Amino acid sequence: MSIYEPLESNDSRRHLKLRSPVTLEETGELVCANAEDVKQAIARARVAQPAWASTSMKERRTIVERALKIVLERQDEIIETVVKETGKCRTDAMSMEVFSVADQLCYYAKNAEKFLKPRKRKVHGLLKLMKQLRIMYKPLGVVGLITPWNGPFVLVMNQATQAVLAGNTVVAKGSEVTPYSAKLAEDIYRQAGLPEGVLQVLLGDGETGAAIVNGGVDKVSFTGSVATGRKVAEACASQLIPVTLELGGNDAMIVCADADIDRAADGAWVGSCMNTGHYCCGTERIYVVKDVYDEFLRLILDKGKALRQGQKHGWDEDVGAVFWDRQMTIIEAHVEDARAKGATIHMGGRRNPELPGLYYEPTVITDVDNSMDIMILETFGPILCIQKVDSEAEALRLANDSEFGLNGNVWTKDKDKGYRMASAIDTGSCSVNDMAVSYGIPAAPFGGKKNSGLGQVNGKKGLRGYCHEMPIVIDRFGGKMQNGYPYDAKSAEGMKKLMEFLWVKTPIGRWMS
Incomplete structure (x- = not known):
């Protein structure tokens, strides 16, 4: 007997009958978001993103800290929902879906500003005398998040938290087997004061997920099987958008x-x-x-x-x-x-x-x-x-x-x-x-090699993975450009002599690197 079964419907959405893995008794009906629902959700996320990106890190951190408090206040509800949908033992539900989430929220609320703060980088060689280099972390835009049934609450909360702290908006979908555990993430963040459209968790199946991946988002973070991960990677490659894949293991x-x-x-x-x-x-x-x-x-x-x-x-x-x-x-x-x-x-x-x-x-x-x-x-x-x-x-x-x-x-x-x-x-x-x-361990970047995935989540690297790392080069003193037009043989000969001086006749070039 299947945990979910398709039902006939009179509308354009797919309807599924859900069952408990513990008793195999019916637990309800799931109405899956269709392509139009996904399109509208992404449009709302696109509208909400500029205003969210303009908020200060202090404002974002405050919302995450509120979400942490709410997770602890509602932990019994979280555990009950997860256990009802999965049948996992209660201690696993507490450790994975409550303690781990609380720990991650605390970590990112504390460290996100430090990880994403614009930073100065030294310029090497002769250019250091003339140029300054600064690196800033710009949000990618709208992130599509697809998560599986084995960690239905934690995997949405962890990745969504990183994405929104980085200034993105998120359209997420959990598994059709555990839809309401995933939906709790949106509910908790809304209670914490996250603005409308910043995090939307859709109820749906594989077709809903495919619509998100192909719906015009700016990055996809996917956790699931190798076979589906390949399809997601191919879809993202065709759109030239980044993707993170956390796939299977042995x-x-x-x-x-x-x-x-x-x-x-x-x-x-x-x-x-x-x-x-x-x-x-x-x-x-x-x-x-x-x-x-x-x-x-x-x-x-x-x-x-x-x-x-x-x-x-x-x-x-x-x-x-x-x-x-x-x-x-x-x-x-x-x-x-x-x-x-x-x-x-x-x-x-x-x-x-x-x-x-x-x-x-x-x-x-x-x-x-x-x-x-x-x-x-x-x-x-x-x-x-x-x-x-x-x-x-x-x-x-x-x-x-x-x-x-x-x-x-x-x-x-x-x-x-x-x-x-x-x-x-x-x-x-x-x-x-x-x-x-x-x-x-939130500080540890997490990801696989070979068929186990592509890219890494978590830690400084994972958080920055929801950003474009943008270098900005600033001229120090102004004045006439050193290599401007018109070109001539004299300047080319001068460049040859400079290179020989820096890296052949003297060690100055190596010292300045």
Whole structure:
């Protein structure tokens, strides 16, 4: 049974019936914004943008600080909405959708002015005697923001906050599976005093998102699948507009012989099952050096016995429901492919027979290799795939043998070695002795390599990514232009002699660089 089903309608908009992933019962009807709705939203954003760009950073910061206060005041409502639409456990909803949002809002409110302040840059060489260089950060205009179902509130709030602090207006769309969690972002910012048209969150499906991408915005920030990301990139390229893509992952975990095995086992469970495994930088491949493999597996299986599933546990639930039936199909197919190719399933490996909704049991699989879909594709589920390796060098080779490169983690008591190994993994970011925490650290730029994405979000770089970095060159003294018309052989000969003096006969040119 699908989480959403098309309904017949008497108007020009698509209507979808929504269901709970927890009970599969109907939860309501979604009316999708059509192309005309998108066009009007972008037009409103275009009208609102100049006035918003003219506001001071102090005014923008004040609104973000109000939004932070409102998020904390309405956190119970946020959690209830997210849990109702996704079925994730309540602790994941609090940590990802409330704490993380609050932390990001605080960080950007404090640092945006510093990051975007016009700055002077030194001019090198002889030109430093005659010119001044200043860099300013101008908003791009209207930003299109497309976010997925696995972090339905946080991913809208985080990116929208960066874009509006930079002086842009935003037209966003969350997933059709989690529309009202995304819509909360607009509601909260309006309550905080954000002017009309600065942030609009549309309800809709893939066609709504495509209309935004092709609707004449000035940048697109997209989070989602590789296949859709390629289409978004092609559409943006045809319009010559910038795009940031945060796509899938198949992240590797390396457990060295000198690791704290108990801590590593805890990290493997959380890294693989947090948010029901539905996060792009979740751990999907675990490579364990043979010296500690048996002990690691023993601890994994022992700790796995205590995991609780189902909303009857309330705040004590550890692993929630699968958010979408489409993802359940992928999880089941990957596990069955591994089983058929000789993998050993130690626990789980099936839907939870005691729960009515989309619950997949926390699963531990060994005897895996790269002939199996579960080791080369993104599974996005509560699965631990553990492979024994002879050495750390083999673990690094296997970690890099992937079309993805979003995140990873290395476990060792030798932090210097951990740093060296992390830097050797061909991935967008990496953690040492922790699961993937880079997205949760606002100062860290976040983005993938290979099929995991294009560009980076978050931090100074992410915030500046919503701006055009504009250099302005100012003449210091005025007077006659040094290289003005008319050209003549005498001035050309003089230029040759100057170049020889600067970079051949003397080191002056290098000193001035």
